[in-house]
Amino acid sequence: MATTGPPLARLLHRLAECPPDFLLPVGDIDVVALACDHLRALDVSIPGAKERRTVASLSNEMRRLVPIVLWLLRDDWFLIRPELAKPTWALLHSEALSKLAKLVRVEAIVGDPDRREELVRICLNALDLVPEGESSVQAADRLTTLDSVERERVIRETRKAEARAREIREAMAKKRAEEAAARYSRE
Secondary structure (H helix, E strand, C coil), rough: CCCECCCHHHEEEEEEEHCCCHCCCCCCCCHHHHHHHHHHHHCCCCCCCCHHHHHHHHHHHHHHHHHHHHHHHHCHHHHHHHHHHHHHHCCCHHHHHHHHHHHHHHHHHCCCCHHHHHHHHHHHHHHHHHHCCCCHHHHHHHHHCCCHHHHHHHHHHHHHHHHHHHHHHHHHHHHHHHHHHHHHHCC
């Protein structure tokens, strides 16, 4: 059962104010150091070398997204909850973030209101939290509504269905033309 988290508006505002330093190209930010710094702020121990290598080996897209996530989670609401350290570390190399990073540029995540909300909700979901004032069902429904990965899947399926319908229409038109030609040649 999800726990009540911070107000959504607070996190959306924080993400909208993400400093440009967190949007720097890959290589300009030491993601592992930033992640370990976040854990120090939570007053928990730093993961071992193996766990740090997991974060160090993230894709370029993820290494651009993780600093933004860490900026978001540096909010005071999270910093007084050291029990969130383990799920936060898992979030940094989660499949949900990885899929989002492949589809959406970090500039859009910070600049577009829907993408900001999507990232906030992905983070809250990974931490087993729901925005203040929402039920688990409402939070899950809103995340599904904003889900870039799901939207991309639906678009791909729609394109496939449209291509298949076009093939069928073309085959039917060809068959009608052949039948008309056969009738014409008999007359």
